[in-house]
Amino acid sequence: MNAEIPAGDVAALRTDDELLAAARQGDDTALEALLLRYQPHLYRFGLRMCDFRGDSSVSTWLYTIARRFCIKKRRRTKFAPRREESLDAPGNEAVQRLTDPAPDPEHAAAGREVEAALAAAIGALDERQREVLVLRDVLGVEPKEACSVIGVSDGNHRVLLHRARAKVRAALERHFAEEAAP
């Protein structure tokens, strides 16, 4: 007789690598199991390492942890930023995942090219400009919260955001000009 085992119990038996592989294939249950597995550790880590005492919002705290993690990873090798943000690489799987499959393959391909151009433009920004742009425009974080995460004044954040947007706009302009060229 085969007793039915709850999905959560099944996930608990899988290794981190197995859960991660499943999550990458779109298995939400696996992703949830992975996050739940590390949630208590992250919370304790945050309490100790990131000075979270309830005087900032949880989202600010989590973005701050993620930001520090990304900075640390980028510093591992001098080529790390390009490799870890390889969204601009042709045929990159991350870019593929960003796409919304459209019924018209030609249209979908053109959309992917724009995504790749956007991703490349983001990757080419100065670090501070990229942080502000990703938080504000990609993730939709409110200005005040973005300033807290990055540790800049409101005025500085406005300048960084303005310059970042101008560069991404210019990159798109070049992209469409090249596309229109005979």
Next chain:
Amino acid sequence: MITCRQMVELVSDYLEGRLDPGARERFEEHLAVCPDCREYVEQVRETVRALGRLPEDALSGGARDELLRAFADWTR
């Protein structure tokens, strides 16, 4: 009235609603008579919109068309 150069510097604040009423009025007066700046503002607006779509549905064909329209005259 503000110049095109000043307009470019203010576009982000304009889109975010951060200009004071006087500056906003001057900005819009300029937009009313400057088609190039109107186009520029529209391009920045569409760029921000496209960035906001990146994590989830990225750019569907329709979103790409909106961007293309915003940039079409500029690249002619």
